[in-house]
Amino acid sequence: MQTSVVIAGFGGQGVLFAGLILAYAAMDKELYVTWYPSYGPEMRGGTASATVVLGDEEIGSPVVRHPDIVIAMNGPSFRKYEPLVKPGGMLFYNASLIADAGTRTDIRYVAVPANAIAAEIGDTRVANAVMVGALAAVTGILPLEALVETVERHMPPARRAMVFPNQEALRRGAQVVAGLGQPVAS
Amino acid sequence: MQTSVVIAGFGGQGVLFAGLILAYAAMDKELYVTWYPSYGPEMRGGTASATVVLGDEEIGSPVVRHPDIVIAMNGPSFRKYEPLVKPGGMLFYNASLIADAGTRTDIRYVAVPANAIAAEIGDTRVANAVMVGALAAVTGILPLEALVETVERHMPPARRAMVFPNQEALRRGAQVVAGLGQPVAS
Amino acid sequence: MPKGRIVIHVEACKGCQLCTSVCPSGLIRMSASFNRKGYRPAELVDPTGRCTGCALCAMICPDAAIEVYREAKVKPHAAPPVEEVVVIVTEPA
Amino acid sequence: MPKGRIVIHVEACKGCQLCTSVCPSGLIRMSASFNRKGYRPAELVDPTGRCTGCALCAMICPDAAIEVYREAKVKPHAAPPVEEVVVIVTEPA
Amino acid sequence: MDEQVVVVALQEQKVYSRPRALTAETTNYCPGCTHGLINKLIAEVIDELGIQENTISVSPVGCAVFFYRYLVLDGVVAPHGRAPAVATGIKRMLPDRVVITYQGDGDMAAIGMSEIVWTAMRGENITAFFVNNANYGMTGGQMAPTTLAGQVTTTSPQGRDVETMGMPTRMAEMLAGLPGSAYVARCATYDARTIRDARNAIRLALRAQMAGAGFSMVEFLSSCPTNWGLSPQEALQWIKQTMVAYYPLGEFKVSEAVQRLKAKR
Amino acid sequence: MDEQVVVVALQEQKVYSRPRALTAETTNYCPGCTHGLINKLIAEVIDELGIQENTISVSPVGCAVFFYRYLVLDGVVAPHGRAPAVATGIKRMLPDRVVITYQGDGDMAAIGMSEIVWTAMRGENITAFFVNNANYGMTGGQMAPTTLAGQVTTTSPQGRDVETMGMPTRMAEMLAGLPGSAYVARCATYDARTIRDARNAIRLALRAQMAGAGFSMVEFLSSCPTNWGLSPQEALQWIKQTMVAYYPLGEFKVSEAVQRLKAKR
Amino acid sequence: MAKELLKGNIAIAEAALRAGVDAYFGYPITPQTELLEHMSRRMPELGRVFLQAESEIAAINMVYGAACTGAWAMTSSSGPGISLMQEGLSYIALSDVPAVVVDIMRGGPGLGNIQPSQADYNQLTRGGGHGDYRCIVLAPATVQEAIDLTVLAFDLADKYRAVAILAGDGLIGQMMEPAELPPMRQRSRTPPPWALTGARGRPPNSITAFSIAAETLEAMNWQLQAKLQRIREREVRYEAWLTEDAELLVVAFGSVGRIAKTAVREARAYGVRAGLIRPITLWPFPYAPIAQAAARVKAVLVVEMNAGQMVDDVRMAVCGQAPVHFHGRPGGSVPVPEEILERIMTLSKEG
Amino acid sequence: MAKELLKGNIAIAEAALRAGVDAYFGYPITPQTELLEHMSRRMPELGRVFLQAESEIAAINMVYGAACTGAWAMTSSSGPGISLMQEGLSYIALSDVPAVVVDIMRGGPGLGNIQPSQADYNQLTRGGGHGDYRCIVLAPATVQEAIDLTVLAFDLADKYRAVAILAGDGLIGQMMEPAELPPMRQRSRTPPPWALTGARGRPPNSITAFSIAAETLEAMNWQLQAKLQRIREREVRYEAWLTEDAELLVVAFGSVGRIAKTAVREARAYGVRAGLIRPITLWPFPYAPIAQAAARVKAVLVVEMNAGQMVDDVRMAVCGQAPVHFHGRPGGSVPVPEEILERIMTLSKEG
Numbered sequence A, B: 001m002q003t004s005v006v007i008a009g010f011g012g013q014g015v016l017f018a019g020l021i022l023a024y025a026a027m028d029k030e031l032y033v034t035w036y037p038s039y040g041p042e043m044r045g046g047t048a049s050a051t052v053v054l055g056d057e058e059i060g061s062p063v064v065r066h067p068d069i070v071i072a073m074n075g076p077s078f079r080k081y082e083p084l085v086k087p088g089g090m091l092f093y094n095a096s097l098i099a100d101a102g103t104r105t106d107i108r109y110v111a112v113p114a115n116a117i118a119a120e121i122g123d124t125r126v127a128n129a130v131m132v133g134a135l136a137a138v139t140g141i142l143p144l145e146a147l148v149e150t151v152e153r154h155m156p157p158a159r160r161a162m163v164f165p166n167q168e169a170l171r172r173g174a175q176v177v178a179g180l181g182q183p184v185a186s
Numbered sequence C, D: 001m002p003k004g005r006i007v008i009h010v011e012a013c014k015g016c017q018l019c020t021s022v023c024p025s026g027l028i029r030m031s032a033s034f035n036r037k038g039y040r041p042a043e044l045v046d047p048t049g050r051c052t053g054c055a056l057c058a059m060i061c062p063d064a065a066i067e068v069y070r071e072a073k074v075k076p077h078a079a080p081p082v083e084e085v086v087v088i089v090t091e092p093a
Numbered sequence E, F: 001m002d003e004q005v006v007v008v009a010l011q012e013q014k015v016y017s018r019p020r021a022l023t024a025e026t027t028n029y030c031p032g033c034t035h036g037l038i039n040k041l042i043a044e045v046i047d048e049l050g051i052q053e054n055t056i057s058v059s060p061v062g063c064a065v066f067f068y069r070y071l072v073l074d075g076v077v078a079p080h081g082r083a084p085a086v087a088t089g090i091k092r093m094l095p096d097r098v099v100i101t102y103q104g105d106g107d108m109a110a111i112g113m114s115e116i117v118w119t120a121m122r123g124e125n126i127t128a129f130f131v132n133n134a135n136y137g138m139t140g141g142q143m144a145p146t147t148l149a150g151q152v153t154t155t156s157p158q159g160r161d162v163e164t165m166g167m168p169t170r171m172a173e174m175l176a177g178l179p180g181s182a183y184v185a186r187c188a189t190y191d192a193r194t195i196r197d198a199r200n201a202i203r204l205a206l207r208a209q210m211a212g213a214g215f216s217m218v219e220f221l222s223s224c225p226t227n228w229g230l231s232p233q234e235a236l237q238w239i240k241q242t243m244v245a246y247y248p249l250g251e252f253k254v255s256e257a258v259q260r261l262k263a264k265r
Numbered sequence G, H: 001m002a003k004e005l006l007k008g009n010i011a012i013a014e015a016a017l018r019a020g021v022d023a024y025f026g027y028p029i030t031p032q033t034e035l036l037e038h039m040s041r042r043m044p045e046l047g048r049v050f051l052q053a054e055s056e057i058a059a060i061n062m063v064y065g066a067a068c069t070g071a072w073a074m075t076s077s078s079g080p081g082i083s084l085m086q087e088g089l090s091y092i093a094l095s096d097v098p099a100v101v102v103d104i105m106r107g108g109p110g111l112g113n114i115q116p117s118q119a120d121y122n123q124l125t126r127g128g129g130h131g132d133y134r135c136i137v138l139a140p141a142t143v144q145e146a147i148d149l150t151v152l153a154f155d156l157a158d159k160y161r162a163v164a165i166l167a168g169d170g171l172i173g174q175m176m177e178p179a180e181l182p183p184m185r186q187r188s189r190t191p192p193p194w195a196l197t198g199a200r201g202r203p204p205n206s207i208t209a210f211s212i213a214a215e216t217l218e219a220m221n222w223q224l225q226a227k228l229q230r231i232r233e234r235e236v237r238y239e240a241w242l243t244e245d246a247e248l249l250v251v252a253f254g255s256v257g258r259i260a261k262t263a264v265r266e267a268r269a270y271g272v273r274a275g276l277i278r279p280i281t282l283w284p285f286p287y288a289p290i291a292q293a294a295a296r297v298k299a300v301l302v303v304e305m306n307a308g309q310m311v312d313d314v315r316m317a318v319c320g321q322a323p324v325h326f327h328g329r330p331g332g333s334v335p336v337p338e339e340i341l342e343r344i345m346t347l348s349k350e351g
């Protein structure tokens, strides 16, 4: 079994790092995993995305046309990836910035007010981790605690101060979807 | 029928020009002809050679391993080309500078004191034309008068002063081999 | 003091805040909302009409997002000297 | 005047005539015969022993074809200053 | 004051707008990057001189690779560093057109050193705009020829070591020293005065070309907030306080012909 | 005078011989070409400094392509113009060896402009010998960067037109202007005095390198009798009378460290 | 050693360090720049030589110089930079000195873009420079293999005194995957006898790609060809997967090789007996194994991240035994498993 | 016009002038320098642009710039210089501007020597630069053909907005032969609509080999491929000689083609039915005619002045129908008729 996740948003929204949290956690769980970044034409501040594929068998393609799961951090990403999610897949979106309503009936939508939650934690930069926490809670592809540990284990020394906010964000993301209730099964 | 001629000597001895006289004359006679130069490793003043192939049919290779005829203007050329002349071929050599005696019995040797004759004409630079004149007289591959005319017709404007000495050299070269008698037929 | 006014093209603005830093009267601030590219654009906050149309903000804007208007006595052929302020009285292409 | 003598390596000489042009006493001329490369090498013509071993000829020879010998009072460690004339008292490699 | 003037005094006049020679496209430059500002200044001068329909641009490989899309000009993107050679090819065919290159410091001073020196040396009648932001912006902030001594970049993690990498390259000074250059200046864009000076330098460089005076070059000390890790304002301050000390602003070559032009205005 | 000295006075001493660092091979240079003379001078200084077993040469593409065979040194032939880069690669690996390049004017000043400027700019601790014979010798006398204004070559049949080709390149001056160069001089070899000066410059350049002073370069005004269409003597006269006027002889850069070396001797 | 999550570019750099590289010279270019950046930090740490060159031309010639001293030297770049290195590579190839070059391929031609590509295949395998020469070309499909082949590149370059090129594509360079690095190798740094080190107590060494006379240059060429022939005979490497019973053979290299694997697996799930050969050495090319596998199949499908380059080599290998089809994506587009599967399914129906 | 005794290099230069070249940019290199020298005199005479560039890299980029204005621009060089042009050629190829390049090949790799060679075959026909592109490659066997193909090179470059390369070898460049030059063509100098001339009264034109997004760069690539396909379909040129009844097919190009002709003629004299195919376009390669001829023969002999490059194309064409043998001389040695004849005779006995 393999699961593919695309996390997309503005350059500054930490989508590559969000992907890394997933990838490290998968590695720590001894799963196969690939992480692949892509940038838009802007030097900085444009759109960016990370594709993470994980599973229990050797991974062929690290890029996917139709991901199982998408995290859309902003409006353009929502609009770009909504039609691409694999039928039966899930679209997590940052409800703080995305007002669009989902139009497909064959995928599940999960709205997470990530910026708002991050602001509560005190650092809007961890909105990405909020989304990842939500993803973990809803999909179960990786246990929340594995993600929390991973952040502790792999955060580079220069950014140790970000360990706690990220862990907190993961937990709050998980909580908020729990609060929202389990999404409908497709 | 095709005939290949290699003219070889020191860079300063005008071997490329000697080849040009043959090539132009052949063209003027509406024969097929190719002229191909080659230089030694020296920047200048080293050894050089010109290969002229002429005949009444389309010419394949402009280079030959075993030329029908060789004109050797100096000792090193004599020693290099003596073994290469095609059996039955001819080796014309500048007896003013070459003391070596021929060692092969399957080719004809024609000794021409080219520098001496050129000095008589008053310009040692035309020793090359003396050799060409001798070649024409002995082999008959091109009539002497065609060569003489060619010099007149194709000498570049800047070098018009060299027309007469070259023509004279062609004639004297032809005469001197006539004086030496027809070479033995092989 | 001449009276001025600026127009900021919201979608052209990248929220770099250079204009805010140069306005002599501190009349520009960053919007609370995002534009389509995800930036918080600059906006003129000039309730008391203090903008002089000095164009310092426009001059430094790397994205040519600001247009400046100024009330002035229009003497024919008396545009401000080009060396001081560029006067290009046309619409954006 | 010290007495000198030069040796010209016939096969190394290219007949450029630079040595002939610099010898203060005009003691070098070109040979009538050719060397193996086809050049007329330089030769010392010094029947009256006028060569001083000044080494000007050797200095200018682009082909290092000239060696210079000079009769001199040999004081130990008193070779001519290198700035003036190169003194390299060894055989060619 | 007569009545009429009073009436007119009430009119609102547009005193600053987007130059015509700039397309409507939003650039790919990072927020606050002065590449955009320099593009704009060039466009303004092109408008002013009325040469938009007569100018051909050569874009570099670097953050400004889209220069050809930002200015309303015929244009081509040259291989990395070769813009001056491409411009030479264009100008030799069309001597009455204005030909400009726009190059970063990696592009011009590293890989393109030979082409720019030779273009200056031959006095090709083109104008080169040189954007010195002390690093390779587009590829993510590596050390450039112009990186200051001790400056940390992604390939000089301990700071530029001048023992092994030499001192930063001063292109304006170097090109000014070559006989074929007619006008060479270094500018910045960190405040109204330097912006005005920069515009004047651009104008003079282009007028020099239009007068056939030979090679002209304007260097800009430009910000790279992203790779410097500074806010746009901080980046401008860094230029003013740190870069200018090593890269003095001013004119480094004003040939006699250009001097005359300058006098004329 | 004591008896012993009188006896010794009769001894013949060898005062000039082929330097040991020169191989026995006859060069491929044309008769009277000063390439040979410059090779010899370099060999003499290598002998004198005793560094033959410690020196690595980088040959150019040009008439001196066989430099590696003429000097008794480990050596490599670099691609046309790239000798300084190849030398940099060698020197960075073996900082205690003496690394020299030998380059023609086409090689260094045309195709190799970027490499030499950058090597000087970084202050690579190598020595470049630059043979300026005002044309591309090996390929048969085409215009070089250093070809004088109005000089006829096979590619400037009407004489070098400085309007389209710019003024001839003064490499010594240009490299002296770069911060990384420690010693830069221009020499000639047309008479005993200039030959002596040339030898001194070679020595100082190599001593500078041995002392780790940085980049050193010695330019030689060199003859090309063949392509100039002059006799070897005439060619030397042309250097003296014509080339020197545009390419003044002398030292263009003597860094402080080299100044100290010079004082020491 | 435990697995680490490594980016391809970093993994290659670190593998080179551990294999024993003495000197790195390079110039930034996406998508390979992290390799240069990693070297800029690590080489000085290890007391080895790092120099950011002013251009790719300078870089390859610095590599040439360093290699002449007997050092293990390397550079890395992408398409445009590799093109600029062609003259230098041609020199090195005839000079018999070892060198390692990494090409992290991106969309071309020209400036192209910075997306992944395999469009330098011809340039790398045919000797993009002038003259008769080839470089050893190794194409990894995973980050782990990128590490292993980097080490191999140095060993082969050293063994044969040849240029070995690691042909990664942007995917390999930019992706992260768990992988294990080898331990730091303790390599003897005694210079080999041919190296330029100063002719102390021995006759001078010289290194050239040059001989004025045709005969001697020809002899040098035949010597080079003999060496290349030895490499052809000994160093072919490839992965064959499910080829035994395959009726449809897919040939793909590098990251496309792994992508194709997914498609092959899925095809099998649909009951189509597909198999895969993934050339690991692009030069020397695995002609024989492909020829053998092709003898048993109904069709061959070559998939590349370009407009069709390796397909010529496959055609030569297959030599008419089966039709050779091509599926490619040039310009930085990545072929995904879905589209490969589609081609496989169509071909299996046709056959 | 009457025949003149013309040196290949001069003939090519003069033919380019008469075809209508607007600008020449180049750098000296043996054995091509006479071409540059001739241009330095003639172009200014005709009021056209001549510029001796500071390097081959500058030269090809000046060609690029000039071509962008709609001019017919050209450069010429030999192996090392052509290698340096690869980046530029790759840019030009995707930019859809016409350009003509002359390569007078010499012994390689590296500095090699200045003797004749055909060892740039792969570099020229495979796109020695990065990315998916090909150049039209024309190989003359005589001075007359060098003239004719030079004119054709301009016409094809113009027609397809592509790079056309005249692939001469040192023999062709240096030899003299009687040949006839075409009259001076009066060419319209109106710039084409895509040219950069200043955006007067129209929207700006831009020329790039670049597109940041994979989809658009892919589209540009497919467009380029479609153009290359058109060229493949329409522009194949070759000479077939005595192939009708041949039992042994010789394939050789350029000057080796004519040398092989002598050998074929002599083989016939000895009663061996040899025939010759001489590819004139090296790209697009005459696969079909060779395949057809190969169907009827016992063996194919490829002769090249290199260590074996075109032989791969011939193998692909022959596709197993007959054994393909190779005879080559790398490093500046010229294969003479005698040795080719010997190979033919041996093969005919074996067969």
Ligand SMILES: Cc1ncc(C[n+]2csc(CCOP(=O)(O)OP(=O)(O)O)c2C)c(N)n1
Pocket: E061, E062, E063, E064, E080, E103, E104, E105, E106, E107, E108, E131, E133, E135, E136, E137, E138, E139, E144, G027, G028, G029, G030, G056, G080, G081, G084, G111
């Ligand atoms: C031949 C080649 N080498 C390297 C690159 C990669 N590259 C693209 S932009 C760039 C550097 C740009 O830096 P700079 O010129 O300073 O411009 P900036 O982005 O800073 O404005 C490089 C090295 C390339 N495209 N081509």
Ligand SMILES: Cc1ncc(C[n+]2csc(CCOP(=O)(O)OP(=O)(O)O)c2C)c(N)n1
Pocket: F061, F062, F063, F064, F080, F103, F104, F105, F106, F107, F108, F131, F133, F135, F136, F137, F138, F139, F144, H027, H028, H029, H030, H056, H080, H081, H084, H111
């Ligand atoms: C890349 C490349 N371009 C051109 C050449 C041809 N070439 C050989 S020597 C030479 C010029 C040599 O001139 P210069 O450097 O002045 O040396 P000189 O022979 O005058 O001493 C040239 C252009 C080459 N070998 N390689």
Ligand code: SF4
Pocket: C004, C005, C006, C022, C023, C024, C025, C026, C027, C028, C044, C050, C051, C052, C053, C054, C055, C056, C057, C058, C068
């Ligand atoms: S025009 Fe001047 S006063 Fe008005 S907002 Fe801009 S900077 Fe402030």
Ligand code: SF4
Pocket: C008, C012, C013, C014, C015, C016, C017, C018, C019, C020, C041, C042, C057, C060, C061, C062, C063, C064, C065, C066, E032
């Ligand atoms: S300077 Fe321009 S881009 Fe920056 S915030 Fe102000 S209006 Fe926006």
Ligand code: SF4
Pocket: D004, D005, D006, D022, D023, D024, D025, D026, D027, D028, D044, D050, D051, D052, D053, D054, D055, D056, D057, D058, D068
């Ligand atoms: S040493 Fe002096 S005097 Fe003697 S031959 Fe030479 S130049 Fe003349």
Ligand code: SF4
Pocket: D008, D012, D013, D014, D015, D016, D017, D018, D019, D020, D041, D042, D060, D061, D062, D063, D064, D065, D066, F032
């Ligand atoms: S200077 Fe030397 S090479 Fe020249 S003639 Fe005299 S000895 Fe011979």
Ligand code: SF4
Pocket: A043, A044, E028, E029, E030, E033, E034, E035, E063, E133, E137, E138, E223, E224, E225, E226, E227
């Ligand atoms: S990377 Fe730097 S130079 Fe490039 S656009 Fe961003 S801020 Fe400007």
Ligand code: SF4
Pocket: B043, B044, F028, F029, F030, F033, F034, F035, F063, F133, F137, F138, F223, F224, F225, F226, F227
């Ligand atoms: S061509 Fe000129 S530079 Fe070269 S060896 Fe001859 S004289 Fe010397």
Ligand SMILES: [Mg+2]
Pocket: E104, E105, E106, E131, E132, E133, E134, E135, E136, E137, E144
């Ligand atoms: Mg920069």
Ligand SMILES: [Mg+2]
Pocket: F104, F105, F106, F131, F132, F133, F134, F135, F136, F137, F144
């Ligand atoms: Mg020269």
